[in-house]
Amino acid sequence: MRIRANVLGILVVIVIFGGIAMTSVIGLWNTTNTKVPAQISSGKYAGVSDPADIRGSYSFTDINRNFDVSIEDLAAAFGVEESIAPGFKCKDLEALYAGMVEEEGIEIGTDAVRFFVALYIEIPYTPAESTFIPTSAVEILKEKGVLDDEQLTYLESHSLDLSK
Amino acid sequence: MVAKKSSARKIRLVVQIFIFALIALITLSKTLEETGIIIPFLSTASLHALCPFGGVVSLYQYITTGTLVQKVHESSLVLMYIVILLTLAFGGVFCGWVCPLGSIQEWIGKIGRKIFKRKYNNFVPAGIDKYLRYLRYGVLAWVIYATAVTGKLIFVDVDPYFALFNFWSSEVAVAALVILGLTLVGAIFVERPWCKYFCPYGAFLGLGNLIRVFKIRRNNSTCISCKACDRECPMNIKVSESKVVLNHQCITCLECTSELACPVDNTVNLSVKGVKM
Ligand code: SF4
Numbered sequence: 001m002r003i004r005a006n007v008l009g010i011l012v013v014i015v016i017f018g019g020i021a022m023t024s025v026i027g028l029w030n031t032t033n034t035k036v037p038a039q040i041s042s043g044k045y046a047g048v049s050d051p052a053d054i055r056g057s058y059s060f061t062d063i064n065r066n067f068d069v070s071i072e073d074l075a076a077a078f079g080v081e082e083s084i085a086p087g088f089k090c091k092d093l094e095a096l097y098a099g100m101v102e103e104e105g106i107e108i109g110t111d112a113v114r115f116f117v118a119l120y121i122e123i124p125y126t127p128a129e130s131t132f133i134p135t136s137a138v139e140i141l142k143e144k145g146v147l148d149d150e151q152l153t154y155l156e157s158h159s160l161d162l163s164k
Numbered sequence: 165m166v167a168k169k170s171s172a173r174k175i176r177l178v179v180q181i182f183i184f185a186l187i188a189l190i191t192l193s194k195t196l197e198e199t200g201i202i203i204p205f206l207s208t209a210s211l212h213a214l215c216p217f218g219g220v221v222s223l224y225q226y227i228t229t230g231t232l233v234q235k236v237h238e239s240s241l242v243l244m245y246i247v248i249l250l251t252l253a254f255g256g257v258f259c260g261w262v263c264p265l266g267s268i269q270e271w272i273g274k275i276g277r278k279i280f281k282r283k284y285n286n287f288v289p290a291g292i293d294k295y296l297r298y299l300r301y302g303v304l305a306w307v308i309y310a311t312a313v314t315g316k317l318i319f320v321d322v323d324p325y326f327a328l329f330n331f332w333s334s335e336v337a338v339a340a341l342v343i344l345g346l347t348l349v350g351a352i353f354v355e356r357p358w359c360k361y362f363c364p365y366g367a368f369l370g371l372g373n374l375i376r377v378f379k380i381r382r383n384n385s386t387c388i389s390c391k392a393c394d395r396e397c398p399m400n401i402k403v404s405e406s407k408v409v410l411n412h413q414c415i416t417c418l419e420c421t422s423e424l425a426c427p428v429d430n431t432v433n434l435s436v437k438g439v440k441m
Pocket of ligand 1: 380396397398399400401403409413414416417418419420421
């Protein structure tokens with residue numbers, strides 16, 4: 001049996017779009033994130049949502065839902081206006097701080113949120129060396145009393161006062 | 165006969181243009197959505213959500229933790245299965261008919277063909293080219309390993325396909341733009357240089373050519389050994405030297421077949437043996 005070009009063309013289109021249509025009907029065609037982070041699989045924290053899996057597309061509401069960090073604290077920590085905080089996405093932090101972070105090799109973005117959340121819920125997390133968090137975030141963590149001496153020392157050299 | 169040939173070529177071009185335009189429009193729709201403008205009836209899916217290769221690189225993490233790599237969505241897995249199905253039936257048909265990066269290289273290649281005539285697509289010495297064709301398996305191994313270790317879509321930083329549809333965005337890494345530029349310039353000299361030498365997804369799908377149901381077959385008894393099939397093959401496969409094309413680089417473009425290059429009816433076809441219709 002031979003397949004001609006026109007038949008092959010039609011088959012290709014039918015299989016691709018038919019497959020998409022079928023999986024849409026049964027709810028498998030999903031082009032957006034489910035916004036449910038992976039859980040830590042072993043050790044003392046097994047079964048807890050992993051801050052390391054926070055993605056740039058997560059809004060503060062998604063983080064609040066998954067990690068029980070209040071939106072008010074997230075907004076205050078990262079200097080985001082409360083009115084836009086619920087829908088504010090982690091990846092938007094880079095744009096928010098563009099121009100304010102002038103030193104080379106310093107980043108306040110999604111990894112900073114991961115780091116803040118991990119400290120907030122007291123789960124070990126190693127941020128990238130270039131990751132900094134605002135001093136406003138450090139203040140919130142201090143108020144909560146979740147930081148040990150080692151973390152305080154680390155944050156002295158990895159936090160930035162952006163209020164000036 | 166000539167009219168028939170041109171219509172056979174047109175159908176592939178129509179499918180390629182349709183898919184290319186669709187992906188371009190969806191990317192535009194996604195960009196506009198971020199500024200509050202909605203294009204009716206058009207998906208606002210991200211390019212990552214529409215890339216079947218995302219499913220392949222996510223497999224390790226999906227099996228071990230049940231989650232997908234960052235930026236990859238369930239739709240990528242669905243597309244991965246659909247393309248595997250097409251590949252098992254027809255080999256590298258995704259590359260030849262669907263992939264927009266393959267299409268744009270092919271379209272640019274038409275300029276090269278006009279400039280260099282027969283020299284086009286024959287610049288790389290065969291002795292070196294033969295080995296370079298396996299480079300893409302190295303790229304595939306690196307991408308799968310790096311993605312499994314980091315849990316991130318590492319490939320996006322060098323991916324010319326992502327750069328092609330997002331070249332204006334700050335999300336695209338400079339390396340990806342440079343690779344895209346080199347690929348498009350390279351396409352003036354070599355047909356589909358990215359597909360031939362570097363594409364990890366092409367490497368993965370190319371393995372399907374070994375086991376596909378419908379294969380490119382050449383009928384020895386009617387073949388007049390004119391080698392028209394060899395000259396037309398964009399992937400430089402010597403169709404005239406084998407009865408069945410099992411080459412991992414075949415993109416099932418059908419250029420070599422009796423519908424297009426081959427001057428003898430029913431001599432080179434995409435067919436399955438023993439099944440009559
Ligand atoms: S010309 Fe024939 S052998 Fe070459 S890639 Fe196209 S279908 Fe495969």
